[in-house]
Amino acid sequence: MNHDLPDSTGHCILSHGFESGPEATKVTALAEVATRLGWSHERPDYTDLDAKSGVSRVGDVxxxxxxxxxxxxxxxxxxxxxxxxxxxxxxxxxxASLHVPVKGLFLMVPPTSMGPMPALDAADVPTSVVHAWHDELIPAAEVIAWAGARSASLLLVNDGHRLNDHVAESAAAFEALLRRI
Structure with a gap:
């Protein structure tokens, strides 16, 4: 889904998680924030890559x-x-921010490691992280350490990996990042 605005403030690329899709609740909420603030946006569909079996347990990363x-x-x-x-x-x-120029990063429940892939790393740009205290897949302590080493904004919420109860808070944190840039 691409919503280019000719005179937009910038462009947001909103990437869904594994076993999700471009219409997922969280990226949809971020898209609404981007539109309201005058940013164009797109939500790439990675479901074809996620469905590839034999590559890894999380698709073709x-x-x-x-x-x-x-x-x-x-x-x-x-x-x-x-x-x-x-x-x-x-x-x-x-x-990706290590390979292309970006103005900011917004990371919800980011894995700090991904099997044989490189450890989580990012460009030195304004970064905001939302993570769940009770994330059953990614320990909060790892994300806290990663965010702290980068002086990233960090919002910790009483939730699990899917952040089901904190979509609005995540969208508000995304809005705060876009307003800072």
Missing amino acids: PARLQRLIALAASAAARGPVVLAGSSLGAYVSAL
């Missing part, structure tokens, strides 16, 4: 990363880009 890098490079040629994502979408957003 290198191909997902390459797809995002290509989209971000194209968008960066037209103006400021912010990458945002949830879980695996956050992981590839952070890594």
Whole structure:
């Protein structure tokens, strides 16, 4: 889904997590914030890559990363880009920021490691992280340490990995990031 506005403030690429899709609740909430603030946005669909069995238990992560890098490079040629994502979408957003110029990162429940892939790393740009105290997949302590080492904004909520009870708070944190950029 692409919502280009000719005179937009910039462009947001909103990446869904594994076993999710571009219409997922969290990325939809972020898209609504972007639109309201005058940012164009797109929500890439990675479901074809996530369905690849035999690659890894979370789909074809290198191909997902390459797809995002290509989209971000194209968008960066037209103006400021912010990458945002949830879980695996956050992981590839952070890594993509090392390959293309971005103005900011918004990472929800980001994995700090992903099997044989590189550890979570990101460009030195304004970064906001939302994580759940009771995330059953990614220990909060790892994300706290990662965010602290980068002096990233960090919102910790009383929730699990899907952040089901904190979509509005996540959207508000995304809005705060876009307003800072």
